[in-house]
Amino acid sequence: MEQSEMGSKLEKMLSAKRFEHSMGxxxxxxxxxxxxxxxxxxxxxxxxLHDCAKDFNKQQMLQLCLKFDIVLDDICQKDIGLIHGPLGAKIARYEFGIKDEEILDAICFHTFGKADMPLITKIIYLADFIEPSRCFIGVDELRDVAYERLDKAILVALDRTITYVLHKRKLIHPKTIEARNDILLHR
Ligand SMILES: [Fe+2]
Ligand SMILES: [Fe+2]
Structure with missing residues (x-):
């Protein structure tokens, strides 16, 4: 599938705002x-394509997880929206014909991160945070750091995610902790 075709197919699957975010x-x-x-x-x-599975409703997500044999861990069972990364990788493979494992890995882990992220996965994780329509205190500094030291910028993004989840008193996915520890251990 050509990229332009992917774009028009995706546009039908997402809200206008999410599609704009995806292009960002x-x-x-x-x-x-x-x-x-x-x-x-x-x-x-x-x-x-990273958010291609984000606009399904809860019922659709559950059905698609069953269809694609995605096992929901305790945390994703509690907060089904989190599965849009792994589910998005399946949709990208089977609905958009993506076979490249680096692309699929980046889509799969863009929500949680993971230890030892490949370069493309790191890039998507960070791009999701700093794309032009993102607006939060410190985003401009993070945009600068992103082009100076990739791992440092990812650490800031991971810290931000973890802090947000703590404030909201929500569950933290272990993969996010693993991603953060991995960067601190190897940086
Ligand atoms: Fe996402
Ligand atoms: Fe996103």
């Missing part, structure tokens, strides 16, 4: 890929 992530991911010498085409596709 695509744009930022390509810029980061260019900067860090990653594959621009892979970054572009992964950025565009």
């Amino acid at each position: 992530v695509q744009h930022t991911a390509v810029a980061l890929a260019k900067h860090y010498g990653a594959d621009k085409k892979k970054a572009s596709i992964a950025g565009l």
Whole structure:
């Protein structure tokens, strides 16, 4: 499938706001890929499709998880929306014909992160945070850091996610903790 075709198919699956966010992530991911010498085409596709499963309702998500044999851990059972990463990777594979494992990995882990993230996965994780329509205190500084030290920027993003979840008294996914520890141990 051509990228333009992917775009029009995706547009029908997402709200206008989410589609705009997806194009923002695509744009930022390509810029980061260019900067860090990653594959621009892979970054572009992964950025565009990363949230392809985000606008399904709870019932649809549960049905699709069954269809694609996605096992929901305790945390995702409690907060089904979190599964849109792993589910998005399946939708990208079977509905958009993506076979590239790096692209699929980046889509799969963009919500939780994980230890030892490959470069494209890191780029999508970060692009999701800093794409042009994102607006939070410190986003401009983070945008600068993103082009200076990738791991440091990802650490800031992970810290932000964990702090947010703590404030909301929600569950923290262990993969997010693993991602953070991994960066602190190896940076
Ligand atoms: Fe997402
Ligand atoms: Fe996103």
